[in-house]
Amino acid sequence: MxxxxxxxxxxxxxxxxxxxxxxxxxxxxxxxxxxxxSLIGIAGIYFWLQYEFIAAVQIVVYxxxxxxxxxxxxxxxxxxGEKLPAPSPRALIVACFAAVFxxxxxxxxxxxxxxxxxxxxxxxxxxxxxxxxxxxTKSTGYALPFEVVSILLLAAMIACIVIxxxxxxxxxxx
Amino acid sequence: MQPGLYHLxxxxxxxxxxxxxxxxxxxxxxxxxxxxxxxxxxxxxNFIAFNKWLWPQNLDGVFFSIFIIAIAAAExxxxxxxxxxxxRTHHSIEVDKAEELKY
Numbered sequence: 001m002x003x004x005x006x007x008x009x010x011x012x013x014x015x016x017x018x019x020x021x022x023x024x025x026x027x028x029x030x031x032x033x034x035x036x037x038s039l040i041g042i043a044g045i046y047f048w049l050q051y052e053f054i055a056a057v058q059i060v061v062y063x064x065x066x067x068x069x070x071x072x073x074x075x076x077x078x079x080x081g082e083k084l085p086a087p088s089p090r091a092l093i094v095a096c097f098a099a100v101f102x103x104x105x106x107x108x109x110x111x112x113x114x115x116x117x118x119x120x121x122x123x124x125x126x127x128x129x130x131x132x133x134x135x136x137t138k139s140t141g142y143a144l145p146f147e148v149v150s151i152l153l154l155a156a157m158i159a160c161i162v163i164x165x166x167x168x169x170x171x172x173x174x
Numbered sequence: 175m176q177p178g179l180y181h182l183x184x185x186x187x188x189x190x191x192x193x194x195x196x197x198x199x200x201x202x203x204x205x206x207x208x209x210x211x212x213x214x215x216x217x218x219x220n221f222i223a224f225n226k227w228l229w230p231q232n233l234d235g236v237f238f239s240i241f242i243i244a245i246a247a248a249e250x251x252x253x254x255x256x257x258x259x260x261x262r263t264h265h266s267i268e269v270d271k272a273e274e275l276k277y
Contacts (some may be wrong), residue, residue: 001176008177012185019189019212023196028205035208038189042215045185049226054218054239061243066211066250073204073254077261087199095198103191110183120231133233134240142237149244156248160255166262 015041
């Protein structure tokens, strides 16, 4: 029991500390690497909660996909070795106020509310259960959102290609 | 102390406001995108925590998380396409440099 608690707190600490470093470090490549560790920590929390499918999806999509995409876009758009400019003091103060007061407000609300769970037979989040409900067409199934998300992903991929494609003849307006 | 719902909610709240802080202070589009990813992850953590402790007889939280992850992937891809296009026209991805539509 105590070992499991230690694992949970170290995973939470890993994701929070590396998330904080990812938004404050002034070297952009290090920010991407800190973001990677933060996402791995969150995937570890999913493993700790025994939601293995979500953890696997998190690692495949975020760690394997989005972070690699971000690192490639850093390579394409940044001069290496240059530090990011420090944020202006005004922006820093406003952001600190927004984050601290928002955190305090939400934390007070969350900790003063007594969450009541619903009773019922627990469904284990196994891949078989998730898959059969995902593709179910009955009232509890998620077949329609699944199809909508598929079309959204297709549209987004086509849009990415169109946006990032260099037009051969068109002159730059700027 | 055995971790429960409130510990997870605290982690996700803190992660959300770390993302908000980064979004407000950064002026570089790639780092702003990273902050948005942190915010989306904290929301996913919330859905999974509620599904595990408060609503275990359904898998709705899992499905919301899966759909959020899929939409976040689409969003990141479109954002990076826009960033690369912006770099081509402005040779910079600072948000302050792209101000033709200002005023």
